[in-house]
Amino acid sequence: MATVSLRKVEKQYENGFKAVHGIDLDIHDGEFMVFVGPSGCAKSTTLRMVAGLEEISGGEIRIGERVVNDLAPKDRGIAMVFQNYALYPHKTVFDNMAFGLKMQGKPKEEIKERVTEAAEKLEITDLLYRKPKEMSGGQRQRVAVGRAIVRKPEVFLFDEPLSNLDAKLRVSMRVKIAQLHQSLKEEGNPATMIYVTHDQTEALTLGDRICVLNKGEIMQVDSPANLYNYPANKFVAGFIGSPAMNLVDTALREEDGNYFIELAPGSRVVIPTHKTTKFSQHIDTKVYFGIRPEHISISETADALNTIEGKLSVVENMGNEKYLHFRVGGNLIIARVSCIDVTTADIGRRFYFNLDTSFCHIFDGKTEENISL
Template sequence: MAEVVLKKAEKVYPNGFKAVHGIDLHVKDGEFMVLVGPSGCAKSTTLRMIAGLEDITGGEIWIGDRCVNDIPPKDRGIAMVFQNYALYPHMTAYENMAFGLKFKKTPKDEIDARIKEAAKKLEITELLDRKPKEMSGGQRQRIAVGRAIVRKPDVFLFDEPLSNLDAKLRVSLRVEIKELHTQLKKEGSTATMIYVTHDQVEAMTMGDRICVLDYGRIMQVDTPLNLYHKPKNKFVASFIGAPTMNIMETELDKDEDKTFVKINDEVIYLEEDMAQKVDSYIGKRVYLGIRPEDINMVSSDDPVMENTITGEVLVVEQMGNEEIVYFGIDGNRYIARQTPDLNEDLSTGAKKRFHINMRKCHIFDFETEENIIL
């Protein structure tokens, strides 16, 4: 078991392109850390630097009490699970899992015991005599995870291991990997895991903490709930959450003792405690952020409410237990997430009123894009 620490870690390629910009990250012993971000944000590059598959060109990487900058991958105490499984096609599952241990000259009886123990954990005992071509994608990935477990590394590294699987299987396996992490911790075994994904739903459901990256820079490292409810900046706010947060450009203004913004000339008032935090921004451009679940359609039978806007229904996604309503205002599109109301006309083009819960809003500095409310 070991912690992983990156100190001002950088990656610059020979052509001068800087992929990783001096990041600092501390992964605690036994923690499940997820690296997430859009394509090209350097999450896989960062993982490969930790693994030793990419040279580090600045800063330091520590695994446990060792700086591993100049230590080859095989001696770093890591085990990696790849997106494409990386199994030897001519070997059985048992042989694939045993290969690394044989290379280290581990005794045969110990190899057998480790493989059987891992197979039991992953429920793949009946697959040990099969070759990869005789297994489904999900079964192959379980074998790849089993191969990592038997090595008893200090750190597990996962590089988008579920992205080649269908949606239903991805959900099933992400639960199994999280359960495996919990089980290993209870047993006092290796449990430090760093997991790369581009899927923010996967990140939110799996990570103890999540590191959000963009263009080789860390945007925020926090728990899933804090990332969702307390995003530090506009990028994190818009990236985390599905459907995405509504973000609109507007201006803060004040009328007597009330602070407000306008959406298509309709006045939306801020709560008093929030207004105090943004008082120095009066008269300035800002970004207003509202989660879809904090915008709700007002029934045609309800009395006129404060903080409502009028929009034209564009598309409605019926999810059964909820509905996602896309509506337009003056050429801009917004999203509301709500409990279905079968009595309301949601046909395309219908004009509806939507109430905004300003107690849950976020306001971002127009220049720095930092969350002013925090």
């Protein structure tokens, strides 16, 4: 078990491209930290620098009390699970899992005990004498995780381990990894885990905390709930959540002490007073208005506060709920509603929608920082 600390860590390639811009991050003992962000945001590069598979151009990386900048991967006390499994095709599952321990010169009995224990945790005991080609992708990935477990590393590193699996297997493996982290904690051997994914559902369900990256910079590090409910900036607001937060380019207005924005001429939305403490310097300036789809509902009347009229353009039926895409002026907005009597036959009709602005956010038009927190 160990902390992982990054101080002003940078990565610049020989062609001058700077992939990572001075990252500062502390990962706690036994924490499950997830790196998430779009393709090219440097999440895998950052993970590989922690692993020692990628040299850093500046800064310092500590694992536990040791600065590991110049240590080889094998000396860092880490185990890594890759996207492509990286199993030896000619070896059995047992031999794949035992290989690292054999290289360390561990006794045969200890190797057998560790491999058997890890196989039981991952429910692959009946696969121990099969070869990789005889198994499914999900089974191979469990073997790759098992190979990491038997080494009893200080830090587990996962580089998009589930991206090659189909949707159902991804859910199953996600649960397995979460259970593994919890079981190690309950056994008194909590493991520090760093997990890279582009899938925000994985991030939100697995992480104790999530580090959102964009273009080699940290946008926000926080708990899943805080990232979702209190995004620090427009990027995090738009990236975390499915469907994404509605973000409208507009202007902040003030009248008789009330702050409001207009989604279209005549479609005024009043901002609650508890969100307006920082607004005085933003009057008549560009802002982004944000509201999540679940905070928009269909209204029977146009008279309620913050009720707007919109033209239905798309209906997505998700089973227990529907995503209603509607237009207000030039803005396309999504409402997430429990199953109601609206179908694709209603496309083109106009409906009244009520916005619960107690959950809305306002982002500065220039800095894109959340000024309503």
